[in-house]
Amino acid sequence: xxxxxxxxxxxxxxxxxxxxxxxxxxxxxxxxxxxxxxxxxxxxxxxxxxxxxxxxxxxxxxxxxxxxxxxxxxxxxxxxxxxxxxxxxxxxxxxxxxxxxxxxxx
Amino acid sequence: xxxxxxxxxxxxxxxxxxxxxxxxxxxxxxxxxxxxxxxxxxxxxxxxxxxxxxxxxxxxxxxxxxxxxxxxxxxxxxxxxxxxxxxxxxxxxxxxxxxxxxxxxxxxxxxxxxxxxxxxxxxxxxxxxxxxxxxxxxxxxxxxxxxxxxx
Numbered sequence: 001x002x003x004x005x006x007x008x009x010x011x012x013x014x015x016x017x018x019x020x021x022x023x024x025x026x027x028x029x030x031x032x033x034x035x036x037x038x039x040x041x042x043x044x045x046x047x048x049x050x051x052x053x054x055x056x057x058x059x060x061x062x063x064x065x066x067x068x069x070x071x072x073x074x075x076x077x078x079x080x081x082x083x084x085x086x087x088x089x090x091x092x093x094x095x096x097x098x099x100x101x102x103x104x105x106x
Numbered sequence: 107x108x109x110x111x112x113x114x115x116x117x118x119x120x121x122x123x124x125x126x127x128x129x130x131x132x133x134x135x136x137x138x139x140x141x142x143x144x145x146x147x148x149x150x151x152x153x154x155x156x157x158x159x160x161x162x163x164x165x166x167x168x169x170x171x172x173x174x175x176x177x178x179x180x181x182x183x184x185x186x187x188x189x190x191x192x193x194x195x196x197x198x199x200x201x202x203x204x205x206x207x208x209x210x211x212x213x214x215x216x217x218x219x220x221x222x223x224x225x226x227x228x229x230x231x232x233x234x235x236x237x238x239x240x241x242x243x244x245x246x247x248x249x250x251x252x253x254x255x256x257x
Contacts, residue, residue, distance in 0.1 A: 051136075053163065053166075054136065054159065054160070054163045055135060055136050055137070057159040057162070057163075058136060058137045058138070058139055058156060058159060059135075059137045061137075061139040061152060061155045061156060061159065062137040062138065062139040062141075062142050062152075064139075064155075065139050065140075065142040065143050065148055065151065065152045066142045068143075068148050068151075069142055069143060069144040069145075069148060072144075074145065074147055074148075074203070074206065075147040075148055075150075075151045075199070075203065076203075077200070077203055077204075077207075079151060080147075080151060080196075080199060080200055080203055083151050083154040083155050083158070083196070084154065084193075084196040084200070086154070086155060086158040087154055087157060087158045087161070087189070087192050087193070087196065088193075089158075090158040090159075090161040090162045090165070091161055091185065091189045091192075093161075093162070093165050094161050094162075094164060094165040094168065094185055095182075095185070097165045097168045097169045098168050098178065098181075098182045098185075100169075101168050101169070101173070101175075101178050102175075102178070102179075102182075104171075105175050
């Protein structure tokens with residue numbers, strides 16, 4: 001996955017080197033496109049890294065649920081409260097990050 | 107980028123699809139916690155925890171300064187739709203757990219008390235089932251948002 005990202009980034013670099021060959025009136029647009037593509041690839045790298053983290057966290061939750069299911073055990077009020085707090089905390093952090101991101105681009 | 111976002115979202119959506127036990131993405135195996143649940147309350151718990159983890163991951167994406175604003179806004183829109191559904195699910199499962207506790211406590215009581223507790227448990231179970239179903243809709247909306255981005 002990361003190899004593919006690196007190959008695409010190298011391809012973008014190579015395409016950037018060809019910019020001077022593009023007619024002047026279209027050069028700005030091509031440069032803009034390459035810039036967007038480069039930023040998009042960087043985001044792809046972030047997501048690829050996040051995928052492992054996501055997989056680890058989901059496996060941990062699945063382990064908890066499997067243990068409950070194997071024991072034929074119901075979810076306790078304490079576990080439920082923890083899950084609800086987890087959602088609220090994650091949502092608050094997300095909204096704060098969103099506000100910061102939007103403010104920085106304003 | 108669209109491919110990456112699509113992969114990420116597909117992973118999220120498939121992780122939330124009860125019929126799918128897991129998903130292999132390259133070297134990464136994405137487990138589905140909801141598929142492991144054998145009861146309604148376990149399913150709701152798995153859905154809440156999974157949703158929280160997805161939002162944590164989305165937060166990392168939003169915090170990254172190279173993330174395009176359009177993607178940030180799409181994630182923001184998806185979160186605004188999904189979190190109220192998750193909150194409603196939390197309320198429904200809390201009511202169900204309370205009603206189940208009351209029902210278990212009423213098992214040694216007289217017939218009327220037991221019938222009332224059984225009725226309350228049945229009502230909260232139905233509401234919880236509806237809340238689980240409703241919580242899936244915003245996830246589908248997230249999927250359609252990303253599909254729209256694919257063009």
